[in-house]
Amino acid sequence: MRAMVLDEYNGKLTLRDVPVPSPKRNEVLIRVHACGLCGSDLKITGGKIKTTPLPHTPGHEIAGEIVECGAGVPSGMTGKRVITHTYASCKTCESCKTGAYNMCPDLHGRLGFELPGGLGEYVVIDASNCVLLPKEISFTDACIIPCAMLSVYHGINRANIRPGDRVVMLGVGGLGIHGVQFLALRGIHVTAVDLKKDKLDYAAKLGATEALDFEAFMNDQNKVSVIMDNVAKPAVTGPCLKKLAKNGRYVMVGYSPGVESVFDSEYMHLNETQIIGTRNGTIPELKEIVGLVSAGKIKSIIDRILPLEQANTALELIRNGDIMGRVVVQHDNG
Ligand SMILES: [Zn+2]
Numbered sequence: 027m028r029a030m031v032l033d034e035y036n037g038k039l040t041l042r043d044v045p046v047p048s049p050k051r052n053e054v055l056i057r058v059h060a061c062g063l064c065g066s067d068l069k070i071t072g073g074k075i076k077t078t079p080l081p082h083t084p085g086h087e088i089a090g091e092i093v094e095c096g097a098g099v100p101s102g103m104t105g106k107r108v109i110t111h112t113y114a115s116c117k118t119c120e121s122c123k124t125g126a127y128n129m130c131p132d133l134h135g136r137l138g139f140e141l142p143g144g145l146g147e148y149v150v151i152d153a154s155n156c157v158l159l160p161k162e163i164s165f166t167d168a169c170i171i172p173c174a175m176l177s178v179y180h181g182i183n184r185a186n187i188r189p190g191d192r193v194v195m196l197g198v199g200g201l202g203i204h205g206v207q208f209l210a211l212r213g214i215h216v217t218a219v220d221l222k223k224d225k226l227d228y229a230a231k232l233g234a235t236e237a238l239d240f241e242a243f244m245n246d247q248n249k250v251s252v253i254m255d256n257v258a259k260p261a262v263t264g265p266c267l268k269k270l271a272k273n274g275r276y277v278m279v280g281y282s283p284g285v286e287s288v289f290d291s292e293y294m295h296l297n298e299t300q301i302i303g304t305r306n307g308t309i310p311e312l313k314e315i316v317g318l319v320s321a322g323k324i325k326s327i328i329d330r331i332l333p334l335e336q337a338n339t340a341l342e343l344i345r346n347g348d349i350m351g352r353v354v355v356q357h358d359n360g
Pocket residue numbers: 063064065066067086087173174
């Protein structure tokens with residue numbers, strides 16, 4: 027099968043022919059139709075994620091069709107259209123039993139991070155990682171659900187957002203542009219904050235109550251109850267924490283490996299500020315989002331769709347911040 031393979035960190039991906047994997051017990055073989063790319067792929071190809079092996083096929087935002095079932099999987103699964111939860115978890119621990127694969131203490135790896143991902147034409151994963159895709163959602167719209175949508179949706183749930191809260195969506199790229207939609211759907215006051223005007227305009231169109239460039243946000247004297255930080259840069263996080271009112275929640279949705287942020291402990295003490303970590307999301311949440319997209323309540327924001335062999339171009343577009351929402355790679359397999 028064709029795959030875009032990383033041979034050295036910070037190097038380009040190369041198109042190669044690699045063996046099609048075969049599904050082991052409880053696993054399925056998926057023919058990948060579309061694979062979204064995101065900031066994590068820059069960290070993976072840049073060697074920032076220390077667990078990524080070489081050579082490696084990235085791609086963790088996967089939508090496709092089950093073409094073969096391993097032992098123990100009902101054969102009726104063959105032919106089903108699915109998206110995949112990224113985390114190859116143990117399926118037996120307390121977290122896994124609730125579908126919180128993201129918090130399994132015994133992970134075998136993640137698709138596209140440690141395991142071969144969706145920049146190959148086929149992937150294998152446990153059947154229970156698959157969530158069925160209704161026919162009204164295209165593969166290209168669906169592939170970004172397990173990352174761009176799920177990560178920010180889970181973060182919103184972690185923040186325990188209530189009516190009356192004022193929420194800031196810090197950065198309205200792939201995560202934030204969908205986060206704005208989730209909050210608007212719940213009738214929550216959400217302020218989009220970004221450096222780029224076109225992204226702010228689009229966020230306003232998709233339901234943001236207000237849209238401010240970063241400087242205007244920092245100069246605004248009003249305090250907010252929740253900040254969803256999709257940026258995770260020290261120059262942003264420390265100062266932004268002080269924009270929170272009493273009992274404010276600072277949700278770290280983005281992440282920067284090896285980079286530490288500094289927070290004002292006295293401010294946190296005086297205001298009982300909470301800092302909340304959040305990591306991908308759960309199977310039940312993934313199913314909820316599929317329902318919302320299927321009902322037309324949430325729109326998949328995709329800037330462009332490129333063929334597999336242009337995956338390097340896709341990564342370059344992400345690096346330059348030149349995209350609205352996500353960029354998706356499509357396999358040439360019908
Ligand atoms: Zn991603």
